[in-house]
Amino acid sequence: MAHQTVGHGGVGVLSGCPAAAAEPDPSCPIEITLAVLKGRWTPLVFGEFLSGERTYSELSRALPALSDKVLSERLAQLTSAGVLERRRTPGWPVRVTYELTERGRALVPVLAAMRHWGAEAIPS
Amino acid sequence: MAHQTVGHGGVGVLSGCPAAAAEPDPSCPIEITLAVLKGRWTPLVFGEFLSGERTYSELSRALPALSDKVLSERLAQLTSAGVLERRRTPGWPVRVTYELTERGRALVPVLAAMRHWGAEAIPS
DNA sequence: CTGAATCCCTGCCGATACTG
DNA sequence: CAGTATCGGCAGGGATTCAG
Numbered sequence: 001m002a003h004q005t006v007g008h009g010g011v012g013v014l015s016g017c018p019a020a021a022a023e024p025d026p027s028c029p030i031e032i033t034l035a036v037l038k039g040r041w042t043p044l045v046f047g048e049f050l051s052g053e054r055t056y057s058e059l060s061r062a063l064p065a066l067s068d069k070v071l072s073e074r075l076a077q078l079t080s081a082g083v084l085e086r087r088r089t090p091g092w093p094v095r096v097t098y099e100l101t102e103r104g105r106a107l108v109p110v111l112a113a114m115r116h117w118g119a120e121a122i123p124s
Numbered sequence: 125m126a127h128q129t130v131g132h133g134g135v136g137v138l139s140g141c142p143a144a145a146a147e148p149d150p151s152c153p154i155e156i157t158l159a160v161l162k163g164r165w166t167p168l169v170f171g172e173f174l175s176g177e178r179t180y181s182e183l184s185r186a187l188p189a190l191s192d193k194v195l196s197e198r199l200a201q202l203t204s205a206g207v208l209e210r211r212r213t214p215g216w217p218v219r220v221t222y223e224l225t226e227r228g229r230a231l232v233p234v235l236a237a238m239r240h241w242g243a244e245a246i247p248s
Numbered sequence: 249c250t251g252a253a254t255c256c257c258t259g260c261c262g263a264t265a266c267t268g
Numbered sequence: 269c270a271g272t273a274t275c276g277g278c279a280g281g282g283a284t285t286c287a288g
Binding site for chain 4: 055056057060068069071072075092093094095096
Binding site: 012013014015016017023024028029030031033034036037040041043044050064103106107109110111113115116118119120 | 138139140141145147148152153154155156157158161164165167168171174175188189227230231232233234235236237238239240241242243244
């Protein structure tokens, strides 16, 4: 299994990306996953949902240094990625809760793998 | 393995980060892993090493649209993260080869998990 | 051959203010 | 309560040029 000249075209970890990728491809599965987690605060926001559903104000209270703008952006990002589900309770006051979808829960083991790798300190 | 009510304080996916993280913590294992993969071209550069060692010019040829500046940055980023090892062949012409370290190979399953999750299309 | 230095442009993020 | 609008600062990344 010495290095063969074949790229990662069909079977490698990067399969789904063009073999001789001229450019980074947003449709590459790995890029998709990275895009979901991309941006500051995203992992922390995601982590808030590990123990159940959350409202906007709960999140805002749990992460005080996170501005409304970015919180909205992250919730929209995770929602449009299918990771969170947004549910509006009619009536007053307006109450919106977010919670993990099935796809969101499927992301947990992925994060766990990342955590495991990142936890092994680099010998300085 | 239904979702437990416990937070991410000690045992969750985000363990290693401050429980009530006031701010995103660069020392969080997940943030560490994301930082390694961070930036445009990084996954593609990493993928080049799946089939063995590479020289600077080989990488440059394999990824023509990638500028020297960013290629240098990525190689430095991955090297300082302990993912790649840099080896200089003395003499002329100057020849530098990079290859995956043990830690770099340990990253492959992580990428595989990300690829697996990203490959499941969102039902539009 | 393998990069580093510079310049510039774009996109992200924070702060603040405002709306349904 | 749950966001959106706007603006400014700063870092990321592309093109080009220079150096060891």
